Amino acid sequence: MTDPNDDMLDDLFGQARNVAPEPSEALVARVLADAAAVRHAAATPKPTLLDRFFDMIGGWPAAGGLVAATLGGLWIGVAPPASVEDFTAAMLGEQVAVGILSSDTVFDMDPLADG
């Protein structure tokens, strides 16, 4: 003897198995858009450490400005214009070199006698 509840369940399973919806065009489009996005992400090369550094400072334009400023500063240090020298002299005073020992004393010493 079969359980009537089993009959009901088998009927429900049968009805569920008959459900076979066709994917809508919108769903297919969504799925293909996902596929394209994943493919695009995979095709984009991962940034190197240098790329990430440039991104951090603001890209190539910022890097160019940084290099120009660095070189400018270096040049001012090596060959300061007169106005800069006057300014630093006014702010910091004249540069004075003080020798504790005269060069004569250091270099003209007699070699130590043996023994």
Added chain:
Amino acid sequence: MAEGGLWPSAIYTRRPRAVAKHPMNTTWDPKVSVSDADLLLAFAQGNGQAARELTQRLLPRVLAQATRMLANPTEAEDVAQEAMLRLWKIAPDWRAGTAQVSTWLYQVTANLCTDRLRRRRGGVSLDQVAEPPDETPSVAARMQTQTRLRALSDALAELPERQATAVSLRHLEGLSNPEIAQIMDISVRSVESLTARGKRALAAILAGRKAELGYHDD
């Protein structure tokens, strides 16, 4: 059963050697069957046509599985899209020979559905609210079918997840116990136990709604 396409026929066909070796450099002949795994490999190597072919092959089955388990078209579409998205994402790491794409998709879809069913427990969605009766016989019949399928889905939501998965694969998808064992990565004996217990539990849950669902003891 009408689902002859549950297991894509291409899986059982021998794949052309040239396509298998160089999926990226080869455009396949649509008349020649190529395995799902080969198409996935081609997709991973940047072939957009492979995505269209895989979608055409696999999406109907994924959507059907989700619809049968959830009895809600919107939720089923979301699950189907998510399952396919996971397929696209795993493509670069797919190792041919370890699993069949269809097996993997059954598992992913079932897991996504049981997640949804778990969230459904305790809450009453708008779909469960009774709608005004329609006097047209065909519409009434359709509504009764929808009510029954929703009742079955809600009863599945009451089961432990592994039982719900095993029962749905066995009785909604019509898969064999060895196939389910492979999908769930358990023994055939465990599948038999899960489906038997799950079916008994479902019958008990639905017994109280028998009259409401239009079934009568004769």
